[in-house]
Amino acid sequence: MQQQRSLQAFISRPLLVPALLFVLAVGLRLVYVFVTSTQNFLEGDAGRYFTMVEQLLTDQIYGYGSEKSNARVTPGFPLFAYSIYSIFPFTPNVFRWVHILIGAATVFPVYSYVSSVSRPLLGWLAGLFVAVYPPFIYMTNLFLTETLFIFLLTLFFASWQWMMNKPSVWSVILNAAVLSWAILTRPGMLPILMIAVLFLLFTRPARRLLIPYLLTVGVCFLPWTLRNWIILDEFTLLASDSGNALLSGAYPFFQENPDYKEMYSLGMSQTQYGVRVILKGFKEHFLQYLSWFSFGKLYYMFKSMWVSSTLNFPQLYMYGGVLLHYLTLLLSLISVPYLLIKKNFLAFAFTGMLLFQLLFIPTARYGAPFILLMVLLICSAAYTFWINRSRKPNYKLPAGSAS
Template identity: 30%
Template sequence: MASNYKIGIAFAGIFLLAAWLRFDFLVSVYHLVTHDSKYYDIMVRQLLEHGIYAYKSLEPNAKVTPGLPLIMAAVYRIVDYKVREPFPYLRYLNVLLSLATLCLVFLIARRVAGAFVALAASFLVAIYPAFVWTNGAILTEVPAAFLLMLYLYVQLIAFESRRLLHAGLAGALLGLTSLVRPEFMPLCVPIYLFYGLWTRDRQFWKPLLIALIGLCIVMSPWWIRNIATLHRVVLTATQTNPFAAGTFPGKNYNDNMVDRAGMTQRQYALERLKFGFTEHTWTFVKWYTVGKLYYIYSNMFVGSGHTPRYRPIPFGGAFHVGLVISSLLSMLACLRHWRRPLTALTVVVVVMSALRLLFVPEYRYNFTVMPLLAIFSAVLIVRVLNWFYVRYVKAA
């Protein structure tokens, strides 16, 4: 009991530190607004005033999934957006979601690696600059990270309890996550394939099926809307620009590799892939493996930008690189004894990193998996400290 009390006190201190950094950031700087945020604002006002769900258009479309727009619409309604500027309220909502994500990281880490790792991971998440800066951005990152961590926490409970109810709830949460960031939708399949290998349970398909049903129930209103309004099936979103932009090695958009005349954006992207892997094989192989991975993870996401520069900690760039490298080493070390829940988080990182290779690499794409990298980094830190204590302190 005393140990749990001390852990609770320590986590409370970390939580207060995280809250102070995030709220202090919001009130200390001028927040810039990205073009994506501006278009989301136009979209939500159009939805509320004219009932038209459309991104960068006056005609109904499905260019973006409805997760963030519906969250924004709810806040706009609550604060009366015609009287009050809604962006500050959205930023405060981001802080609440960010702090909830911190709590979920603690719970996940404690479940898979123990209390000391949970405290270390929470501290890393509390001070990581990107987790402070993104609270000023009206983008999908903060709600997506929260929903992903909530899904993973419930999924770990489902693995442990083996109850179909928990599996269905996890699937529903993955559906909510996918409505914010659609690239997460396939995640339950590889994670349950791992579960089958881990437990040697030949009945693993049953909770997988229930999880898929839960996901489909949550996604179904979006699918029905698209069929009824657009007269076609759209599972997630129709925007293809990130996929097409990802076909330019080194993000050199003026390479003139393929003549685009008469092609749609999707046709152009596929033709570039065909020509690139045939005529420039090594360049495209490097770009679609280490090139994109390096670009995605080499720097941290800075949100929408702000002035003056707010530094939660000194040497934030070095902190990010250290987090990425230490988490990679930790994941590799964990594979020695892979039949355990911690490895499920490795599966998530690997699968999401692989999916990112399909699209244009951006620093913002590392944001949603950084809480998991913090957990793995904390595992390594605690193991090193424990080794040092046993070898040099306790032995003395």
């Protein structure tokens, strides 16, 4: 009896279990980054980001892949890295530690969101998923946007719940600022802004929050937009390099490569040419392009986990990760439609983001954040379904009635 009371006292402390999950997440990431990983921290895009931040520190020039100023990438991640390296030495290990801590800290907003819409037990399970899922550990050892973006993504939904449950000026400012930072880190989150505005507009008690919400978003975007207008003489709200991902994902099942010679002869940008290829494809090969922009891209995004090599993880651990991956996908097939019917904000936000992402190149890297959102949706759907069933009246036949 005393052991049961001790267990109840242990789990009654709301942040104790998430804190233990945070420690577990830090430990797993430390082992991966400094012991088992053979991943190059500055491979591919990561190296270009690192060079960009170095250039920003030494020459105060914001330019991705160039020694001249440009707006090829949004400023959320580069300026965050710049702020870190303005304080600490400019070495890869510094940011490895930053990623370890941010990646592990994602446990807290995940727990906060899930426990606010269901029960703490489901919040712990979602936090455990964050701690152990291989791609979330793998991305820690890359100088890319993913670790920061996933933290901001989950922080947005946690702060959205707080704002809707306890509306105040500060909750509105926090949520709108987090959303703005997340969009400026990964523009694929832009549809959530539109969905958030619609939810605030059509939810009568929250309608008064809409104006301060939009003002906060405007203030957050203003410095970036003004910088592009004044320095580059162009109106760029997000990034000028998004056409690359659009064009690369325009050809069904990667059977063709972009025809840059034709693009240059037509005097088109990558975005314009990508739109041209897509519209022409739907006109001439409708079924092929329809299958590519639906099931085809979904298959490429979610067919496997985002890890460069399974050899960086113990074999049994990878088997567990694969099981988690496909189980999450399977359960989401039920959870997402169910919560859409229930008019759940997260379900609409997830769907909007996913449909927007289908316009661009499909890779497992871009699918990783959606896996975490699926976990949140599964927890929310399971609790909603259980509550709805438990509230149904249990009619019993009177004694002596025929059955």
